Amino acid sequence: MYKEYGENSCRTYDIKFGDKSFKYHLYNDFENFTERLFDLDDIDSFVILSDENIGRIYGRSIVNRIRKNYRCELIIFDCTEKSKNLTVLQELIEKVISLKATRRTCIIGLGGGICGNMAGMVAALLFRGIKFIHIPTSLMAISDSVLSLKQAINSEYGKNLIGVFHTPEMVITSTQFLKSLPKKEIISGLCETIKNALTILPESIEPLTGMLNDDCRYTWDNYRYFIEMSIKAKTQVMKNDAFEKKGALILEYGHTIGHAIELADAGAITHGEAIGLGMLCAAEISHMLGHLSEKDVKIHRTLLEKAGAPTVIAENINPDTIVSILKYDNKRGYTPVEEGTVYMVLLDTIGKTFNDSLLTAVPMELVRQAINRMYRE
Known part of the structure; x- marks a missing residue:
């Protein structure tokens, strides 16, 4: 699955999604952290995009390392769901251009999932596409969002409705980033890990249950397990579906209602927490339809x-707001639209979906019932 270099200092994974591929370098430390950047061809400069907190802690140090070999600049921006829009995207592009970027400039996204998406969008649009690299620093980004070709921003109508597919040159990260990660952010990343277990890797549920704890006390081996589990799940479903239109739609489990909850709460809830609630809603809907057993619903809740x-x-969070946002879910169009329904990924049993198309038309009234139950469980 991976190649190991040095004394456990770096594990390198070959990520292949269809005919697209890139290297994923997972370090245990920061000592030789930037050496992989210099493996790239046709690059003469770098521009790092980061939020204020991560940029302050790590940005300047990484810039100084890169400047030993290349020109490098750091752009700090407000990295929140509210700023993940066209206005901020244009401002970032103009700023990168003002720093004398060329087609040989490489964009680096240093931070969490939002930062990675914004960096990917800048790289995809500038000069009709230039190289970019992910340096994810949150568990969510390390184990989920960078393991995709999707780069996207939000519309006022919904989450990730504006975007492109753009392949990173590589991912470089370290478990050391997780050392100072707030508990809430660790939990957020674990919700996506749980999703992978429920949908793709049910055999991992037992060991995962043994590791999870609400104090978020994890060893480096635990973190590597979470990360490698996510890499395995993503590559398994995306190896023949790089653009996530067929079998890889399973990765959208919990996201239909989860995205709506996230937007309805205006960013107060993390992405992972919202997806966790979305999975519980999806499990409840499946149970009401006579599919998912009470035992399987309980497994969701227990994890x-x-x-x-x-x-x-x-x-x-207003339930009417959640329902209103659902009408603009980003999976619309994969199947014919039926009035009064929302298409969702639903499980028949743990690790198995309803049908081969993965998406099921659910009456909006049933969705509303499931959402309302989530306020009083």
Whole structure:
């Protein structure tokens, strides 16, 4: 699955999605962290995009290392769901151009999933596409968002409705980034790990259950397990579906309602926490339709509770707002639209979906019932 270099200092994974491929370098430290950047051809400069916190902690150090070999600049921007829009994207592109970027400039996204998406969009659009690299620093980004070709921003109507497919040159990260990660962000990343277990790797549920704890006390071996599990899940379903239109749609489990909850809460809830709630809603809907057993629904709840994730929707989130956002879900169009329904990925049993198309038309009234139940469970 991977090649190991040095004394456990770096593990390198070959990520292949269809005919697209890139290297994923997972370090245990920062000592030789930037050496992989210099493997690239036809690059004469770098521009790093980062948020204020990560940029302050790591940005300047990485810039100084790169400047030993190349010209490098650092751009700090407000990295939130609210700023993940066309206006901020244009501002970033103009800023990169002002720094004398050329077609031989490589963009680096240093931070969490939002930062990676913005960096990917800048690289995809500037000069009709230039090289970019992910340096993810959150568990969510390290184990989920960078393992994709999708780069996207939000519309006022919904999450990730504006985007492109653009392949990174490589991913470089380190488990050391997780050392200072807030508990809430660790939980967020684990919710996607749980999703992978429920949908693709049910055999990992037992060991995962044994590792999860609501204190978020994990060893480096635990983190490597979470990361490698996610790499295995993603490559398994995307090896013949790089653009996530067929079998890889399973990765959208929990995302239909989860994205709506995330937007309805205006960023107060993390992406992973919202997806966790979305999975519980999806499990409840499947159970109401006579498919997922009570035991399987309980497995959802047990895993999320052990990880410390919320299992009820906050009272401040209006259920009507959630339902309204659902109407603009980014999976619309994969199947013919049926009035009064929303298409969702639903499980028949743990590790098995309803049908080969993966998407099931669910009456909006049933969706509303499931959402309402999530306020009082």
